[in-house]
Amino acid sequence: MLNRLWDVARRFTGSLLGMLKMRSVEYLEAELRELENVFALLVLGSFIGLPSPPLPISLRLLPHLGRELLVATRISERLDDMLGEMAGLFEIS
């Protein structure tokens, strides 16, 4: 019985802490995502005609940017609804 109560208390505290941690970083995550977009654009800009950086550097960096490319592609699919996404993130109630 005591073990069970302890387990419930532990899980409750863990959830509470998790929730608070989530509340402490959600906007930062959104900002980080935007910075990653900018970074991907800077590094891989030559593929879409942006002058920087030189193509050889882009090609050498390419294998390390798999995840960034994936995330950027996904986000580009949602670009028609960014206002809605931001409205969801910034709480107005």
Next chain:
Amino acid sequence: MVQAGLLVVAALIIYALFYFTHGRYLQNKVVRADPRRETPAYKLYDGVDYVPANKYVLYGHHFASIAGAGPIVGPAIALGWGWLPSLFWVWFGNVFVGVVHDYLALMASVRYDGRTIGWIAGRLMGRRAFVAFNAYIWFSLLLVVAAFGFIIASLFTATPGAGVAGILLILFAVVTGILIYRTPLGFKGGTVVGWLLIILAIAAGYYTQAAGFALPFDAWLWILLVYAIIAASIPVWVLLQPRDYMNAYILWASLAIGGVALIWLALRGEGLLTWPAVTGFFANVVGGQPSPFWPAVPLVIACGALSGFHSLVGSGTSSKQLDNELHGLLVGYGGMVTEGFLSTMIIGVMASYGTLALADSVFKAVSAGGSAADLVSEIASALGVGAVTDKASALKFVETLASNPAAFGSFYAGLANALKWSVIPLSYAYATNAAFGLDLTVMTIFATLWITAFALTTLDTATRLGRYAWQELMEPLKSVSGGLYRVLSNKWIASIILAVLGMLLAATRQFLIIWPAFAGMNQLLSSLALMTVAVWVYKVQRASALGNALVIAPAIFMWITVTLALLWYESVVIPPMIAAGGTSALTGAVVGVVTAVGVALNIAIFILWITAMRRPAESG
């Protein structure tokens, strides 16, 4: 006589009952949630937006995101109709409409890869619905800034100590943010320092108020204007993020203290509801005009019963983090009923301890003189009681008002508004003082800080969002005049335009006009979200007749209610404002145009909805 604690217990029972019957039915028969179906958090996992989260963590986060000042202020205004109608709308709206709206918006988004409800509306009802959705957001923001600017300035004027604590909390949030994100103290160390700083802010507020510090309403508006512009333009990690994090503690602490206080008082046989249960079908609530409870109530109580902004949080953010489809019920449905619980607590606290609180505010207003004192004299004459000269006569004045339902319905909202809505935090302070003996001034500052902390977040996030929307709107200018585009799309200019316009509206002090317009726009958004999920349930999910009825009936009911309410607002409340001339006319014209655009969009959405419902069903 009913006890406030019983309302809290009744709310818990009702919400639990609906959660396990109505909620489970929606989950199993309408959504047909399947734990084996991959959620967007797994299907589209990117470690950034799409990340699975623990269901309790997500529930707590979702609730903290949807709960702001709205579920507190709306029910407080609606008490003009009496506590029973207000409670009825909170409970009925919550379990009949609000939970359907929140839960299905979340789950529809889960099935559409975490897309927002606006995008889904576009997918199901056409591109024009999507444009209308974005227009809702844009038009709402101005009213949001005006309504929340007014309520913060009012509460700070009434409780200057809370104003000091609020400003200190802003500075302390910056310090906490630096400690958490930029020093080795990290999350835990920074959090402990953050708690201490919250206590320090309240203590500083307490002592400055005791020392006689006070600022007039307009001065607070100026401070808020500068705050909104700066806060909306600085990086989120500096202020918004750490303050939002600290707010979460204040929210959960206030909810726990208030809920337990009312139950504890009920066990001791205290906390009786002394305000009138019903004042009449008509009460002077919206714009000071005799307002019919139906259809006008959603223009007053939005959050707490139903809020369109919840669909944005549910579909834009929470849906991307759902670990398992079965968790949606706790997050979407559970989050909404918890907000209903918060509103129930506010109604209980105010209806039981509002007399003491109102008497305090009345005495202060009479001592200070001015228009609020004149209003008190006017009401005292109408009630046939003597002039308010001391605390005892102020209490007698309020008791007489509370014992006369018709008079209460006529004067309550106007009086509370003139008294800067100080009755809300004061009632909470009196309840917690009666239950646990907590210091009245400290708890008043704490409660005001709780309400204004959320309102401040809303104020600067609305300004920030308005900036983005404005910059998007300026895009066509780029090809016409590059110079003008650069000026108008500058982040400071974009923030200043919305904040200045919003604060000018707030400065007119026409809160009982502005709040219903804000709530109305909110309800229009919920109307669009409900219609979208109704199309999804009917055409895509192909639910049973009962399942369809549980979704389509609230959608139609809310559409009719909100449309009629706004038409009533346009035809009864706005014309006298315009006829009054001066700033009233300007406020009436601006708010009237914004809500008229909202009504027009709502009618357009209804036509699109009918068309979509009659189209052949699509699969998946």
